[in-house]
Amino acid sequence: MGVEVVVDGLSKSFGAQTIWRDVTLTLPPGEISVLLGPSGTGKSVFLKSLVGLLKPEQGKVVINGTDICTCSERELYEIRKMFGVLFQDGALFGSMNLYDNIAFPLREHTRKGETEIRDLVLEKMEMVGLLGAEEKLPGEISGGMRKRAGLARALVLDPEIILVDEPDSGLDPVRTVLLNQLIVDLNAQIDATILIVTHDINTARTVPDNIGMLYRRNLVMFGPREVLLTSAEPVVVQFLNGRADGPIGMSEEKDIGPSELARLSELAVPPMMAQLEVSPGMPERTAVRRRKDRVLRQLRTLNPSAQQEIIKTLTPDELALYGFSAPATGAWPQQAEPVQVPAADRLPPAAVADVPPQQVRPTPHPRQPEATSWDAEEPAESSRRRWFGRKRGES
Numbered sequence: 001m002g003v004e005v006v007v008d009g010l011s012k013s014f015g016a017q018t019i020w021r022d023v024t025l026t027l028p029p030g031e032i033s034v035l036l037g038p039s040g041t042g043k044s045v046f047l048k049s050l051v052g053l054l055k056p057e058q059g060k061v062v063i064n065g066t067d068i069c070t071c072s073e074r075e076l077y078e079i080r081k082m083f084g085v086l087f088q089d090g091a092l093f094g095s096m097n098l099y100d101n102i103a104f105p106l107r108e109h110t111r112k113g114e115t116e117i118r119d120l121v122l123e124k125m126e127m128v129g130l131l132g133a134e135e136k137l138p139g140e141i142s143g144g145m146r147k148r149a150g151l152a153r154a155l156v157l158d159p160e161i162i163l164v165d166e167p168d169s170g171l172d173p174v175r176t177v178l179l180n181q182l183i184v185d186l187n188a189q190i191d192a193t194i195l196i197v198t199h200d201i202n203t204a205r206t207v208p209d210n211i212g213m214l215y216r217r218n219l220v221m222f223g224p225r226e227v228l229l230t231s232a233e234p235v236v237v238q239f240l241n242g243r244a245d246g247p248i249g250m251s252e253e254k255d256i257g258p259s260e261l262a263r264l265s266e267l268a269v270p271p272m273m274a275q276l277e278v279s280p281g282m283p284e285r286t287a288v289r290r291r292k293d294r295v296l297r298q299l300r301t302l303n304p305s306a307q308q309e310i311i312k313t314l315t316p317d318e319l320a321l322y323g324f325s326a327p328a329t330g331a332w333p334q335q336a337e338p339v340q341v342p343a344a345d346r347l348p349p350a351a352v353a354d355v356p357p358q359q360v361r362p363t364p365h366p367r368q369p370e371a372t373s374w375d376a377e378e379p380a381e382s383s384r385r386r387w388f389g390r391k392r393g394e395s
């Protein structure tokens with residue numbers, strides 16, 4: 001299982017320029033989190049601070065009991081081995097073919113022989129649908145393929161924490177959905193803790209378990225996806241609706257006038273979208289059940305819209321299991337007449353811990369449209385199918 005990343009009171013400046021201050025959040029182990037924010041709010045700086053490439057002036061980043069802001073170089077070196085990082089452009093070496101690019105961390109950081117390295121490289125290349133492209137140079141392949149090669153390289157040391165910087169930049173909407181699906185499937189297979197930085201609203205609405213947002217040098221919020229996706233905060237509403245009017249300006253944050261605020265308050269918060277489900281043939285995401293227990297424990301502290309959205313994800317069995325009373329109509333679960341949230345001391349009931357795991361089923365999510373091939377120039381389908389196994393219903 002991935003490890004927890006605890007960020008406590010983190011502040012970062014470059015000279016007189018404060019990037020963000022007092023950022024506190026916890027990336028739950030094995031869950032997928034997204035960090036949103038307008039351009040220049042310091043999302044990439046945050047990722048680099050998590051992996052120890054930048055040193056914040058204040059605060060802690062605690063991983064496995066070690067604060068990477070104050071630990072020794074040797075400890076940092078060991079902690080870094082737990083990370084896989086996918087930078088925006090894949091950060092591949094232009095003169096090396098894909099095989100050597102992906103093999104690089106194994107040759108640098110392990111004593112493995114070439115036979116073992118070959119097995120691992122080909123396994124990761126198959127995982128991201130790149131088998132057959134070993135000899136290609138980064139300059140000879142599409143942006144989508146470069147991203148996937150970067151992802152394969154990020155995976156090659158079996159990371160427990162994966163940081164992904166704008167996976168959607170430079171990709172068309174279909175390739176973005178395919179890459180998102182790949183990240184969800186990877187999470188199901190290796191249960192790593194994942195943090196994605198993105199501008200893409202669709203990614204934010206469909207991929208993560210948790211969402212945070214940086215704005216005006218602060219973390220506006222961080223928590224279960226339902227909290228931000230139902231928030232009426234003007235900056236969130238503007239961002240989720242992709243509107244020009246609102247507190248986010250082109251270069252600097254601007255002050256919002258009363259008429260603009262009124263226009264924003266008339267905008268509906270976009271309806272929640274279902275989270276991406278794992279592909280057929282993949283294992284279940286074990287983080288889903290852990291998250292459900294965690295979120296239900298804090299349910300009463302969340303806003304009512306978020307509470308209702310969370311309750312709507314529960315199956316009838318789970319509603320009963322977690323101690324929710326049925327709505328008057330008897331329909332499970334429904335929005336018009338909200339189900340009753342049990343008293344705080346019953347969330348979740350102590351009995352949950354004693355319930356056999358198979359009784360707590362992951363939430364069924366509607367399927368996304370069937371994925372098409374990644375790149376026209378590569379044999380993606382056969383490669384993906386070998387890794388992902390047969391589709392549901394296929395003999």
Ligand SMILES: Nc1ncnc2c1ncn2[C@@H]1O[C@H](COP(=O)(O)OP(=O)(O)OP(=O)(O)O)[C@@H](O)[C@H]1O
Binds near residue numbers: 037038041044
């Ligand atoms: N090494 C550095 N030295 C000085 N300033 C830096 C450094 N790295 C980043 N910055 C500054 O920090 C600010 C935040 O940059 P960052 O790239 O983290 O923003 P971002 O939110 O990821 O933006 P975008 O969404 O456009 O990629 C910018 O003003 C940038 O110029």
